[in-house]
Amino acid sequence: MYNPKNQVPNEEEIRTQNAKKLNKMNMDKMLPVLPKKTPWQEAVEMLLTNNLEKDVKITIGKKVFECHSCVLRTFCELFTGTLRPGNNVSLPEDKVTADAFDIAYNWMINSNSNCQRGKLLDLLLAAQYLCATKLLQSVVGALNDERYFSNVDALSCFAEACSKGIDSVAELMINRFGKTFLVLVSSEEYRELDVHELCSLLGSDLLGVHTEVEVFYAALMWVLTDYQERKMHLRRVLKMVRFELMPSLVLLNFGERLNELMPDAVDLMFFLLHLAVINSQARSSMPLAKDGLRHRIYIRDPKCPYLHLLENRTEELSATLFRDYIVSLEDDYEPFQARITEVIEGEAAQ
Numbered sequence: 058m059y060n061p062k063n064q065v066p067n068e069e070e071i072r073t074q075n076a077k078k079l080n081k082m083n084m085d086k087m088l089p090v091l092p093k094k095t096p097w098q099e100a101v102e103m104l105l106t107n108n109l110e111k112d113v114k115i116t117i118g119k120k121v122f123e124c125h126s127c128v129l130r131t132f133c134e135l136f137t138g139t140l141r142p143g144n145n146v147s148l149p150e151d152k153v154t155a156d157a158f159d160i161a162y163n164w165m166i167n168s169n170s171n172c173q174r175g176k177l178l179d180l181l182l183a184a185q186y187l188c189a190t191k192l193l194q195s196v197v198g199a200l201n202d203e204r205y206f207s208n209v210d211a212l213s214c215f216a217e218a219c220s221k222g223i224d225s226v227a228e229l230m231i232n233r234f235g236k237t238f239l240v241l242v243s244s245e246e247y248r249e250l251d252v253h254e255l256c257s258l259l260g261s262d263l264l265g266v267h268t269e270v271e272v273f274y275a276a277l278m279w280v281l282t283d284y285q286e287r288k289m290h291l292r293r294v295l296k297m298v299r300f301e302l303m304p305s306l307v308l309l310n311f312g313e314r315l316n317e318l319m320p321d322a323v324d325l326m327f328f329l330l331h332l333a334v335i336n337s338q339a340r341s342s343m344p345l346a347k348d349g350l351r352h353r354i355y356i357r358d359p360k361c362p363y364l365h366l367l368e369n370r371t372e373e374l375s376a377t378l379f380r381d382y383i384v385s386l387e388d389d390y391e392p393f394q395a396r397i398t399e400v401i402e403g404e405a406a407q
Contacts, residue, residue, distance in 0.1 A: 058159070103180065107283070109127070112126050112142035112276040113125070113141075113143070113144045113145070114145045114159065115129075115147075116145065116147045116148070117148050117150055117155040117158055118150045120155040121205065122155075122162065124162060126140050126173045128165050128166055129162075129389050130188075132192065133184070133187040133189045133193065134187075134190070136284065144165050147231040148186075149186075150184065152183070152186040153186050155175060155188065157179040157180045157182065160180050160183075161180060161183050161184060161187065161189065161192055164192055164195070165189075172199070174205070174210065177200060178217050178223060179192065180223055181196045181200075181226065181385075194322050196302065197226075197229070200214065200226065200229065200230070200231060207389070208233055208237050208240075208241070208394075209234075209390075211230040212230070212234055212241050212244065212246045212247065213231035214230050215250075216246070218230060218300065219253060219254040219257050220251075220254070222287055226240060228258060231258065231264075232263055235261065236261035236263075236265035236354055236394070236397065236399070237390065237393065237397075238264040239265065239358075239382075239383060239393075240324070240386045240389070240393055240394075242278060243278075243383045243384055243386065243387055244387075248278075253292045255279055255324055256293065256294060259272060259297035262352065262353060262354070263353075263354060265353070265356040265362060265399075266337045267355065267356060267357065267358070267363075267367055269303050270301040270303060270307060270374050271294075271379060272297075272353070273298045273303075273311070273380040274376050275299065276294045276298055276367075277382070278383075286320075299351065299352075299353075301354065303372065304372070305369070306370050306372045307372045307374075309372075332406065354396065354398045355399065355401070356397045356399055357399075357400055358393065358397050359396060360396070361382060362381070363379075
């Protein structure tokens with residue numbers, strides 16, 4: 058089970074902030090996320106600042122940076138053996154933004170460096186392009202540091218990573234908040250995911266749920282947030298739900314309840330009935346071990362109001378029960394994270 062680090066000071070502040078109605082991440086907040094340098098590095102910094110002239114120019118878009126070539130060669134493998142005093146180098150703006158380079162260079166020459174949370178991913182991309190290994194490690198460490206990044210922040214970061222195509226960071230963020238997925242379902246961040254981001258999320262093995270039924274309802278909740286605009290994505294979204302993990306009786310009961318959720322669910326009802334038949338046939342010929350099925354991270358929350366249904370009455374788990382439970386978790390983040398336990402696949406309700 059994922060436990061928060063017991064770090065002080067600020068532990069109580071972090072607990073309080075994470076429990077507050079899942080406020081959106083302050084993208085402009087400055088954070089001391091980059092490490093302090095050693096006394097030796099500080100001495101080098103002083104030498105550079107006071108004695109050495111800036112001898113190269115780095116151009117990004119319309120912005121020109123005057124820099125020390127020795128600094129760039131030291132921290133960036135991209136410039137090792139190639140950058141010479143007097144060089145004027147242009148960097149592609151789509152790989153390194155001017156703001157990100159400014160932050161990166163300040164990190165190289167200053168003892169203490171801050172970075173806005175909203176610019177961390179741009180800084181990461183810049184570090185990758187510059188082959189600045191130590192900076193890259195620092196940024197990844199900041200993204201994974203609970204002192205600065207709550208799990209709600211991680212969801213926003215996940216969405217941004219998806220939009221920028223940074224799959225490794227997207228996976229890192231899911232690993233951060235995966236077990237608390239149910240808390241995040243009612244958040245504004247979840248509702249504002251685009252369809253690509255949502256499908257990447259719902260397709261993950263790292264989501265913490267009691268049953269796959271919750272993933273189904275979470276998918277429908279996203280669609281219903283803006284039904285007229287999102288109904289075209291319904292089938293694509295539902296492909297991320299692992300209906301093969303549900304008993305056929307559950308799928309049959311979904312059909313009866315869909316009128317509670319959306320006005321024109323006839324097509325979806327037929328789709329679910331078809332799945333129920335297919336799954337029933339597949340289960341009849343499937344080995345008892347169910348080898349090859351991809352599962353989620355199954356959890357148990359002792360305060361879940363439908364916990365008693367998970368053993369053999371999962372079909373009675375309605376959308377209303379799920380919605381009420383999700384809403385109740387909005388102000389319950391830290392207690393939820395502390396009380397949930399992980400169960401093995403064989404013990405989890407399907």
